[in-house]
Amino acid sequence: MPTTSDFERMLRGVALRVTRPRVAVLAAVNDHPHADTDSIIGIVRKGIGGVSHQAVYDVLRALTAAGLLRRIEPPGSVARYEARVGDNHHHVVCRSCGAVADVDCAVGATPCLTASDAHGFVIDEAEVIYWGLCPGCSTATSS
Numbered sequence: 001m002p003t004t005s006d007f008e009r010m011l012r013g014v015a016l017r018v019t020r021p022r023v024a025v026l027a028a029v030n031d032h033p034h035a036d037t038d039s040i041i042g043i044v045r046k047g048i049g050g051v052s053h054q055a056v057y058d059v060l061r062a063l064t065a066a067g068l069l070r071r072i073e074p075p076g077s078v079a080r081y082e083a084r085v086g087d088n089h090h091h092v093v094c095r096s097c098g099a100v101a102d103v104d105c106a107v108g109a110t111p112c113l114t115a116s117d118a119h120g121f122v123i124d125e126a127e128v129i130y131w132g133l134c135p136g137c138s139t140a141t142s143s
Helices: 004-013 020-031 037-048 053-065 135-142
Strands: 070-072 080-082 090-094 100-103 129-132
Touching: 004 020, 020 037, 020 053, 037 053, 053 070
Parallel strands: 090 129
Antiparallel strands: 070 080, 090 100
C-alpha cells in the first residue's frame, strides 16, 4: 500500500507540484478503486477538510493527464477513476448495482480484440467492458 511519501514521489516523477489535494486524491483513488468524483470529493474532504469541487476536478484532470490515474466511463455510468495504470486491463460492471471490478487482459484466442479493418489507424489499445450481475445481485435475483 503506497504511503504519502510514495504519492509525493509519484507527483514529482511526472513534474507535478506536491500539494495536499493532489496527495489526498491519489490516496483516495488508491484506497477506493473505481470511485466516482462525488465519492472522491467526500473522501478528500474527510481527510484534509475544505476543498472545492472544482479543485478535485482539476486534480483528477491533472493526475489523469500525467498518467497517474485512469478515467473510465462505462456506458450509462458517471466517470470513475482508478490508480491501476500502465497495463491493458478491462472491467466488469454489474447491471444491477453498478459495481465495477478489474479483469486482466484476455488470454488465448481473442478475435474481437483484433480489428477487422483499422482504417489506417495505428491501434495501441482495446477497451472491453464485460456486463453481468455481481455475486450479491445474482444471489438476490435468484432468491
